[in-house]
Amino acid sequence: MPKLSLRSSTFTDSVIRRMTRISNQYGAINLSQGFPDFDPPQEITDRLAEVASEGPHQYALTWGAQNFREALARKHERFSGQVIEPDKEIVVTCGSTEAMMASMMAVTNPGDKVIVFSPFYENYGADAILSGAEPIYVPLNPPEFTFDPVELENAFKQDVKAIIVCNPSNPSGKVFSYDELSKIADLAKRYDTFVITDEVYEHIIYEPYKHTYMSTLPGMKDRTIICNSLSKTYSITGWRLGYVIANEEVIDRVKKVHDFLTVGAAAPLMEAAVVGLEFGEEYYSDLRKHYTHMKDLFLGGLRDIGLKFVEPQGAYYVMVDVGEYGVTDDVKFSEWMAEHIGVTPVPGSSFFKENIQNYVRFHFAKSDATLNEAIERLSRLKAMRERIV
Numbered sequence: 001m002p003k004l005s006l007r008s009s010t011f012t013d014s015v016i017r018r019m020t021r022i023s024n025q026y027g028a029i030n031l032s033q034g035f036p037d038f039d040p041p042q043e044i045t046d047r048l049a050e051v052a053s054e055g056p057h058q059y060a061l062t063w064g065a066q067n068f069r070e071a072l073a074r075k076h077e078r079f080s081g082q083v084i085e086p087d088k089e090i091v092v093t094c095g096s097t098e099a100m101m102a103s104m105m106a107v108t109n110p111g112d113k114v115i116v117f118s119p120f121y122e123n124y125g126a127d128a129i130l131s132g133a134e135p136i137y138v139p140l141n142p143p144e145f146t147f148d149p150v151e152l153e154n155a156f157k158q159d160v161k162a163i164i165v166c167n168p169s170n171p172s173g174k175v176f177s178y179d180e181l182s183k184i185a186d187l188a189k190r191y192d193t194f195v196i197t198d199e200v201y202e203h204i205i206y207e208p209y210k211h212t213y214m215s216t217l218p219g220m221k222d223r224t225i226i227c228n229s230l231s232k233t234y235s236i237t238g239w240r241l242g243y244v245i246a247n248e249e250v251i252d253r254v255k256k257v258h259d260f261l262t263v264g265a266a267a268p269l270m271e272a273a274v275v276g277l278e279f280g281e282e283y284y285s286d287l288r289k290h291y292t293h294m295k296d297l298f299l300g301g302l303r304d305i306g307l308k309f310v311e312p313q314g315a316y317y318v319m320v321d322v323g324e325y326g327v328t329d330d331v332k333f334s335e336w337m338a339e340h341i342g343v344t345p346v347p348g349s350s351f352f353k354e355n356i357q358n359y360v361r362f363h364f365a366k367s368d369a370t371l372n373e374a375i376e377r378l379s380r381l382k383a384m385r386e387r388i389v
Contacts, residue, residue, distance in 0.1 A: 011126045015331075015350035022335055023344035029366075029374045032334075032346045034170070034316065035237040036365040041276060041283070044234060048272035060267040062259045064092025064243070068270040071277035072243055079202070080213040082221065088248040091255050092270065094262045095240040096200050096229035100164075101127050102261060103225045103244055106253040107194050108133040108161050115155050115163035117147065119319075119351035121170045121198065136160060137353035142319070143310045145174040149183055156187045162194040162225075165214060168201040171351045171361045172319055173312020175209040185217045196225045201315040203233050203284050204291050209313045215245075222247045225254075232316075232365075233287065234276045239269045291316055294371065298364040301375030305382050316365045319348060323358030325384060330357045342377045 019032035039045065056065075063069070069086040076084050084090060093099040100123065108114060110132030116124045118137045128135040136155050140147055156163075165184060167176045176184075188195050197214050205211050215224035229242035242265075244254050258264075299318060302309055308321040327333045330347035337360075338344040348359025364371060 007129055007132070010129055014122060016122060016346050019334060019338070019344055019346050022338050026338045026342070026344075028338040028342045028344045029370060029377065030344050031362040031364070031366070031374060032344045034232075034363040034365060036235045037370055038235065038367050040235045041279070043279075044236065044272055044276045047275045048268070051268045051271045056267040056271055058267060060264055060270060062264045063255050064090065064265060065267060065270045067274055068092060068277075071274045072245075075277045076245060080216055082213070082216060084245055085248070089245055089251055091244045091251055091258050092265045093242040093244060093258055094265050095231065096198065096227050096242040097123060098258070098262055099227035099229065099242040099244045100124070100196065100198065101130065102254050102257040103196050103227055103246070103250075104128065104131040104133065104162075105257045106250060107196075107225070112161040113158055115152075115160050115193075116353075117165070117169075118353040119145075119169075119171050119348070120164070120353075121166055122350055124164050124166075125353075133161065139354060140169075140172065140174065142172075142356075142359075145169070145172045145310070147180070152184070153187055156191040156193065160191065160193055162196050163188065164196045164198065166198040167214070168205060168211065168312075168314025170198075170201070170315055171317050171346070171348070172310065173315045173317050175205060175211065175313040178212050181212055181214055181217060185214065185220050188223060189219055194223055194225055195220065196227060199226055199228045200232050202228070203287055204316055205288060205314045206292055206295060206312065211314070225250055230273055230276065234273065235365075236269075236273070236276075239266070239273065241265055241269055241273055291365070294364045294366065294368075297368060298362070298371045298375065301371070301378070305375070305379050307378070307381070317361050317363050319359045319361055320345070321358055322360055325381070327358060330360060334360055341380055343374050 016033050020030055023030040069090045072090055073084040073086040104127045108131045112133045113136050114128045114133045116135045116137050117140050125135050138152050138155050195214055202211050215221045226245040231237040310319045312318050330349050334345050334347040345360035345362050349357055
């Protein structure tokens with residue numbers, strides 16, 4: 001048999017999705033892969049039921065149905081203040097995963113370098129490699145997950161094409177401050193670099209933190225490529241509706257890549273999701289309250305158990321420090337938790353370029369009943385800790 005590609009030999013399957021399979025194997029509570037166990041807004045599912053009868057059921061325009069792109073442009077303008085041309089500055093993709101892949105392939109050439117903060121969502125390194133680019137990792141130092149400006153500039157000095165900024169961040173829950181984003185923006189302008197942002201958690205922010213759109217910073221609109229999706233905001237992770245917002249020249253190239261990757265997103269789902277894009281401010285206010293409640297419930301339980309963690313500022317993940325349990329292999333420890341504790345995390349090492357083994361990541365986008373049961377099961381760790389101490 002001919003040899004397989006070198007580029008696909010350098011990374012594994014998704015650790016996150018693997019942990020879901022392990023969780024299912026043991027019947028554990030799955031706090032690894034970030035999808036909720038509650039329904040999307042009824043207005044969206046009611047509209048989907050109507051669309052099932054009336055259509056559309058055939059291909060939409062490759063870069064997204066007209067009414068869907070127009071609704072996306074209105075929503076983005078409402079929250080960012082920036083006017084977006086729906087026919088020239090938006091491409092609808094099959095989830096933010098494709099949005100990131102299409103963006104990377106549109107702007108990088110084989111051999112280009114791309115800065116990735118560590119810890120990072122596991123797809124970013126693979127995206128760079130599949131694009132033929134070389135990832136350069138810059139640490140976000142725990143527990144505050146801040147970067148060293150000198151170390152970041154040293155990375156920019158290596159003739160990089162782009163930097164990826166996940167804000168709010170998966171897995172750490174970090175929300176980049178305006179000052180931090182300004183430092184990144186200044187370097188991007190100085191070294192003529194694209195900034196590719198992943199903003200899927202833009203509406204899941206905890207007080208007193210605020211989400212700042214990188215594209216709104218001075219001089220950044222034309223060099224920022226926004227990757228986003230509806231998955232987290234509307235609890236429809238299985239619908240795979242994502243999008244890219246960028247200037248016309250970039251979008252023209254993203255359109256071409258997207259056309260040959262997936263042709264287009266699902267027409268019936270775009271039609272149904274327009275309802276969600278037109279929700280008023282009350283929906284987003286309630287969303288923040290809902291996730292704040294889940295965060296407080298779950299993190300309060302972790303405190304009672306005595307687990308150490310980094311308080312998330314946004315998104316719906318928490319990094320828990322399990323070093324005091326003598327963990328030397330967080331992958332085996334996570335699998336052991338699924339089997340013996342009945343709760344499944346993601347091993348933190350899958351997010352770090354550095355050899356860090358003392359974190360696991362839980363997500364808390366679950367109902368009260370699920371979170372309470374998870375806390376009850378996790379309390380078994382308390383006895384282990386007491387024996388170790």
